[in-house]
Amino acid sequence: MKARDFSVLIAVIVVIIMLVIPLPGWLLSVLILINIILALIVLLVSMNTQEPLQFSVFPTLLLLLTLFRLALNVSTTRSILNNADAGGVVDTFGTFVIGNSPLVGFVVFVILVIINFLVITKGSERVSEVAARFSLDAMPGKQMSIDADLNAGLISEQEAKDRRKKVENEADFHGSMDGASKFVKGDAIAGIIIVLINILFGIAIGMMDKGYTFQEAIDTYMRLTVGDGLVSQIPALLISTATGIVVTRSSASGNNLGSDVAEQLLQYPKLLLIAAGTIFLLGLTPINFFLTTIIALVLALGAYLMMRKQKIPVVKDEEEEDQAEGTAMKTQENVINLLNMDPIEFEFGYALIPLVDAKQGGDLLDRVIMIRRQLAIELGIVIPVVRIRDNIQLNPNEYRLKIKGNEVASGEILLDHYLAMTPDIDNDVIDGIETQEPAFGLPAKWISEENKDEAELSGYTVVDPPSVVSTHITEVIKRQAHTLLGRQETKELVDHLKESYPILVEETTPDPLSIGDIQKVLAKLLRENVSIRNLPIIFETLADFSKLTNDPELLGEYVRQALSAQLTKQYANQDNSLKVITVSGRVEKIIADNIQTTEHGNYLALDPDSQQSIIKAISEQVENLALQEENPVILCSPAIRMYLKQLLDRFLPQVVVLSYNELEPTVQVQSVGVVNVA
Structure with a gap:
């Protein structure tokens, strides 16, 4: 532990001792001066912090x-009650304030106490309470703003x-300040008592x-009481003022309080001229004409100098700017970026800019946030941030989705239309622009808003452009999820x-399976939408079967069988039935x-016929x-499931292939077809 850490602990112990053990007058004077110095610091x-969190220890320091x-x-x-003496500092303060009139000195002291308690302490307490409440209420909005910037690629x-x-x-700080301000209020009340x-x-x-x-008692104890009160109330007044400054600090300019006050108070020099004229006119009344004229001249001169400064633009040398830009583009860091x-x-x-611009009602950023959350729940991986940007090289209504630099999907939408799809193509009665639904490739039409209600009444599925x-983004990312899961993402999981x-x-990694082996198994599952x-x-x-084999393909099959309850729920109907196409024994x-x-694994080597x-x-x-209208599911034995799926991936990638071991015994399997060859 460092020496300064010990010093804080010792200081707290000394404070506790002061409550019990009497102290001599000279030591009280030293401690009183330390109290004043600490309050001033x-x-x-x-006053010099740019934001409250730069003084995050303030609530605890306030209590100490x-x-x-x-x-x-x-x-x-x-010391006052026992010895009629509290040290030279207390006596000096009391004598200086009271002078020859104890009553006048006491009245001045009471005014100081009232200012500290009713104005500054009460005000700081109220501001702390409101700041804490607003900070907590604003947390969800700030979190959503951060998520939006993250999905937009801004951060x-x-x-x-x-x-x-x-x-x-910030929420913790303002909550702590709300509680600490109550102690300041209690301290002010205790001082009065x-x-x-x-x-x-x-x-x-x-x-x-x-x-x-009686007169001697009044002179002695009134002097000591006023002196003691002053040496207590002055630091209390400074601390209360500091509390008010910290909790009301809302600067976003990166400056301290002095810079902000000078910059913002004097940002309109013409107003100083108005103030100067007002002061000069007051001099025409019985008020001192010489004094008001001097003040008016100072204000007018300050206004003139500031207005002159504002008219001088600060222009950077264009040659220097171009040279700096050229140098920056040649640096190694810019090339690497x-x-x-x-x-x-x-x-x-x-x-399609209105689709993204929140000011124009666009909510695509919020939708992308929900997509990432939805896929995290459905697939079990954290989808990377989606970088959203406009591209003038695209057609005005066109969009495209890239994964790791490669275009994987594209489409065109009309923002002032709705996409209408009908399951009955022969009963197509709505006028519109022929197109294709981008996510699933279904025939559809772009219809105007006037035809929306008619289309819905006719049985069409009507979807807005966002x-x-x-939906297109969601389905594409689902299909490409296995390409997004690399070793780094696997390590995070x-x-x-x-x-x-x-x-x-x-027990599983790094021995017997490396992160790369685990990544291959997980990617295999995601490739088949597991x-x-x-x-x-x-x-x-993996821990059980990695002792038998390190082949990711075989390990993936064992994992699929262990996830039989999940696979059954994923493909079975609500009545726990499943219609399948079985594979004949010959096939x-x-x-x-x-x-x-x-030595590199097993693979299927079928002849072309x-x-x-x-x-x-x-x-x-x-x-x-x-x-x-049933999803195609093929059921086969566990020994060939992996190889049959590898064969179908090149021709029928959308077909699901399950093995008998991947279904729960309770599911009702109904064979609606058999795969057979002559």
Whole structure:
């Protein structure tokens, strides 16, 4: 522990001792001067902070200084009542204020107490209370603003974390100030009570125990009481003022209080001329003409100098500016920054700017935030920030989505139209612009707002343009989720899991599986639209089977079987039934006989004729199932599921392939077709 840490602890212990042990007069004088100095330092620091969080220790410091001041009050009161002496500082202050009239001095002291208690202390307390309430009420809005800037790419993840932390700290600070201000108020009340005790009991003790006359008792104890009150109230007044300055500080200019006051109070020099004229006119009354004229001239001269300064523009040398810009573009740092690539980019033409601009009613930023949250729940991964920007090279109504620099989707929308889709193409009665729904490729029409109600009554599904774009983004990111999960993202998921399941993670990685091996398994699951949110079960399975094999493909199959309850719920109907296309024994044997085993893993090596026969048979069954408005699901044995899916990925990627071990025993499986070849 550092020496300054010890000094704070010792200071607190000394304060506690002061409440019990009598102190000599010279030591009281030293402590009183330290109290005044500390209060003055706190006031000066509060005036030079640019924002409240720069003085975040102030609430705690306020309590410590209040305790120190109360301990001094107790010590000086004990010394005044016992010895009619509280040190040279108290006696000097009392003599200076009272002078030859104890009553006048006491009245001045009472006025000072009233100013401190009713004006500054009460005002600071109220401002602290309101600031705390407003700070807490504003937290959700500030958090949403940070999320919007993050999704728009205006700030990085680290900057977003820092801003969120700052918002939390501001709320904590104002809450602490609200409580600490109550102690300041209590200290002011205690000071008034202590003054009354010193006067009343001091006069009584002086006359009864020390044999003073009434006049002598009044002179002695009134002087000491006023002196003690002043040395207590002056620091209290400074601390209360500092409290008011800190809680009312709302500068966003990056300057301290002195700079802000000078800059903002004197920002309109012409107003100084009006003030100068007013003061000069007052001199024509019985008020001192010479004095008012001098003040008016000073104000007019200041206004003239400031107006002259404002007319002189500060122009930077263009050659120096161009040279600095050229030098900056040649630096290595700027070249390296050009290599940065955003994981996800959404670009749009200039006609779609209202889609993003909140001032024009655009809510795409908020929708992207919800998309990231939705996919985190559905898929179990944190989608990177979506960088949103306009691109003048695109058509006005065009947009495109890039993942790791590659365009993966695009489309065109009409902001002043609605997208209408109907399940019955033959009954297409609404006029509109023929198009295609971008997310699922369904035939659709862009219709005007006048036809919206008619389309809905006719059974069309009508969607507004922002919903069309957000749905498209969601579906594309779902399909590309496996490409967004790299080793760094996997490491973050593992670290998050380690907080709750440390032993499970230690048993799995780095031995026998590296982060890269785990990433391949998770990416395999995401490629087939399997959520990886249930990481504990996934890692339990990896820990069990990684001792048998390190092949990510096989490990992925074991994980799928462990997630049977999740897969069943994902594909089964609400009545716990599932219509499937089963694979005949002949087809399974053909696939099993053509599995090749190498040192790099297993793969399917079918001849072209067999491939075409199996693909054709599956296509026919899938088309028949689609006519029944059922999602195509193929059911096969666990031994060939992986290889059959690899085969279909090149021809029918949308077809789901499940094995018997991936379904719960309670599900009611109904075979509606069989894949067979001649």
